[in-house]
Structures are given as structure tokens and as C-alpha cells.
Amino acid sequence: MGSLLSKAEFATVLADQKVNFGDEIVLVCEAKTEDLTATWQKNGQKLDCVHDKHIVEKRGNLFSLRIKKADEQDEGMYTITLKDKQKDASCSAQVTVELKEWRKVEWNQDIMIRELRDFNIRREEVEQLNFLLYGPVGAGKSSVINTIKTIFERRLYINCLAAEGSTSQTIYYKKCEVGNSKDGFLPFIFNDIMGVEEGDQSGVHTDDIISALKGHVKEGYPFNPNSPLTELNHYYLKNPSISDRIHCLVCVIQADKISMMDEDTIQKMQRVREEAKKIALPHVILMTRVDTTCEMTKKDLRSVYKSKRINKKMEECRVALGVQKSCIFPVKNYYEEKDIKEDINCLMLDALTKIVHWADDYVAEYSS
Template identity: 55%
Template sequence: MVTVELNEWRTIQWNQKAMVTSVKEFEIANNQVRELRFLLYGPVGVGKSSTVNTIRSIFEGRPFVGCLAETAAGKSFTKTYEKYGIANGREGMLPLAFNDIMGVEKGESEGVRTDDIINTLKGHITEGYVFHTEFPITEKDPKYRRNPSLSDRIHCLVSVVGADKIKMMDQEFINKMRKVREAASGMGIPQVVFMTKVDLACPMTNGNLKNIYRSRKIKEIMNTCSNLLGVPMNCIFPVKNYHDETHMNEEINCLMLDALTQIIHWAHDYVVTFSTIPIHKE
């Protein structure tokens, strides 16, 4: 097997201390928004729940498995709309919340429904709602929030895809994800892609995560992802979640922290912008 190394085409700080400190010191410039809310969305089995666990592990300082994850692709393991906060050591909680949601599946009556995702972005769906594959939420449901505030809305959409399976993604998956992205764009919500399982997609990266931005293979996969989903390259972040590791790994942490730092800034920009714009009551 031939591996091709390029000149480093994106830089990253391979020292987690400064990035961890930066995140811990972050404050929201709006006292009516207690936490930035990120929605993790993507096909079944790509690592949405594992992404939450990896972020929590970084700030807990130990492998964390509080968000249950399926070990193999199939039917969605997540059935309810759940919110996960991030502990700030012994100092309370960070002003960040990640919402895990049922995975995308083939077929209109399989997996999370696109209408439910869009309602989630708007802040209409509250935590604990059980997703139904046959029908979307209605205004009569007790978990439906009629008049969401800026604090209730999603502030950044994080599409999660597997680097090892992007080229095999069915067009139906792509169409569903593009529809959600278009809805998010219409609401001004920033969108990014977390491209997981980079170690499975590239032997060079598997051998050393620090080679990730020198790998021709990873850059090609990112280009494919950009073309399929319509996401700019600078909004795609290759990451690796904790999977078989039983101890903390600074390289895994640095990749995730680099992505996390960027999406915090973009979500905060959204909050600042819409703090001065009245939210239309639907």
C-alpha cells in the first residue's frame, strides 16, 4: 500500500493545555443565553454519541462513556432527544451543550425525520422527546415548545460523517443532510462537519495522528465530503473519537479541541448576531 505525504496544508497546535484553558475561560456575551447549543446530526454508526463522549473525556481527564453509543452500524441506538453538558473540572459546567439525536437512515419512514431535525434547530423540540420514524412531532405534543427563545435554539449544526464511508454514502442520505443544511442556512445557523474514523480511512494517519494534515488521502476525502454535502473545506474537521483506548491520548484530544474551539466561536457569532434581531414567532 502506497501512502503519499504532502506539505502540511493545515496547522494545528499539538499541545492541549492552551486550548483547554481557552475553552474553560470562554464566556457568552449574552446573559440570556446560558449555554451554546450544538446539534449532532448524521447517519447511523458514524460516532455522534462517541463524539460527545470524547469531548467529555477531555474535560473529565479520563475516558467517559456517559452517552451510550452503538458499536456497529445498523438501526439508530439513540431514540430520544438528549442534552449533554460538559463539566469544567470541579468548577461546575462549561457554557456548552451537545444534543444527540436519532441517526439518519434510508427511507422516509426510517431513522430521524427531516421535519423533526428542522424543528429541533428552531428550538421547538424539548429534551426527552421520543422520536417516531412514522410521523414528526406536532404542536399538540407536550414536548413541543411553541415559542422558543434564542437560548432554546440550536446555535451550530454539526454534521457527523465517517471518513471511511463517505464515498459509499447513499444519495438518499446526502439529500436528507443537504435539506437540513439548507434549512439551517435559512436560519443563519453555522454548519460544520466532524469527519470521524480518520484512522480507519488512512494508514498514514492511523500510524501517527500528527500526519493528518500531511495526508493526501485525508485531503481527498475532505474534498469528496465538501462536494457531496456542500460544506466548505474550512468547515470540515477530521477527528478521531475514543474507541479502543483505555487511557487519555493528547493527539486525539488536540484534534477534537481544535475543532471544538472553532465551532464555539461560530456558534457564539450566531448568538451575538441574533441577540439584536427579534426572533420570528412561528
């Protein structure tokens, strides 16, 4: 309900409005008497009426403002002030405009799960597609793996890798398979690494990420922030085959912290992106924590591609890392849930289905 500043003159006050993009906004209130004049304000300023867009009317006791073809500019707090000779009375209402859904998601997991379970890599000698997850400390890299394992193994994996903290909890190069020996393994592997941090003395060394992309890093390698892996180290694989290489680079970023990322971390990540570009490696972004970024999405994950806030965060990601928007996927990880939720699964599966195809394209086209 809109807020009522003075009851005296109103029979009914303005009500808050939530409309879809392109719809008409209608704000109506009723006064107790007819002999009144009205002025409208938006966000505390006199409303700038635009011809064919704003229609202000008074019919007897009824006062209305109609705004055609709602868009983001029309959002705000609208106030009507009624005046008679003695005194004024005002009431206000908040108008919210929801964007059109700009990307469609299949909110039914079965088809996507089946398609991924049955996925055949085009190049026969490659048995599994390799994904490298990298990003700032605590971005949700390990949680992404847990979420994917949860989807395919049908039991919650929430706390086995993820942890709270300001320094990276993942300190070894870890390859994670998805599936189990009973139901079979899926044809992809997720490689989990230490988080990227500001400064030269902490977080994964950028050269190590680049070595991992090219397949030079063996499982179990303990990351050393001070010095990168060299050919002399027994964790260094000298002549990696196409099966050892990474087939898609997956950057994981917290949606609610993009604008707070320090310049050093961004530069390190941009350097990794440049290396990926040189070898034409697909590069995508998984934008985590959409639930802590947008209230509407928190209430209903299916609103994620209608949310202006999420759209803005995707735009910030695009600008910070130069990844095109069609390769940026907002996701929510399992972190406190007690049950499996199909909406969480579907959002992740939608992203996974696309990146699996892109990784397969890379493998099919790759020639050493």
C-alpha cells in the same frame, strides 16, 4: 526495501522512498558490471521523462533517476531494467509523496482547554451554546460527545452512549452537558439525536431535525421515524427563545463511508443544510474514523493534515453536502483506548475551539 526480481546483475537495488511535497526524489541502484544499459518505467509503463523534471544518469556502475519538485503525480512504482546482451534484470521501488501540512493544529491541549473553560458568550442572557449533532446511523455522534466529555472531565467516557448496530442506538433527544459540579460546567450543550437513515420508515425524521434547530424540541422526546413532532405534542416548545435554539449545526460523517452514502440519506442531510442556510446558522462537519481511513494517520494522528487520503475525503464531504472545506474537521473519537491521549484531544479541541467561536458569532448577531 524495493523488490528484487533478479539478483544476478545488481550490487544494490532501488529502495522505497517517502518524500515531502516539493522535495527531490532520488532513486539509485548499483550494477555489478559497467557495460549495461538501463530503461526506467513508472507503474509498468515507459517513464515519460520531462525536461528539467526527470534526470536519468549513469556513472560507472551507478544508475540514478532524480525527480525534482515532487508532487502527487510522481507517486508510483518505479522500475529499472538493466540490459546486457544475454539477459535483463529489474528491480522496483515505491515512491510516496507526503503533502505539506495544509492546516496547523496546536498539539498542546492546555491552552485550548483553558480558553474553552473560560469562554464567555457575548450575549449575556445566553448561558450555554447549543450544538446539534446529526448524521447517518453509527457515524459517531454519541462518540463525539463522549470524546469531548473525556477531554474536559479527564476520564474515559467511551461506552456510555456509543454502540454498534445498523439502526440508530440513540432514540431520544438528549442534551449532554460537559463538566461536573466540582470543576464546573462548560458553556456548551451537545444535543444528540437519532441517526439519519435511508427511506421514510426509519431514522430520524428530517422535519424533527429542522424543529430541533429552531429550538422546538424538548429534551427526552422519543423520535418517531414515521411521523414528525407536531405542536400538539407536549415535547413541542412553542415559542423558543435564543437560548433554546441551536447555535451551530454539526454534521457527523464517517470518513471511510462518505463515498458509500446512499442518495436518500444525502438528500435528507442536504435539506437540513438548506434550512440551516435560511437562518444563517453555522454548519460544520466532523469527519470521524480518520484512523480507519488512513494508515498514516492511524500510526500518527499528527499526520492527519498531511494525508492525501484525508484531504480527498474532506473534498468528498464538501461536494456531497456543500460545506466549505474550512468548516470540515477530521477527528478521531475515543473508542478502544485505555488511556487519555493528548493527540486525540488536540484534534477535537482544535475543531471545538473554532465552532464555539462561530456559534458565539451567531448568537451575538441573532435578532428574532
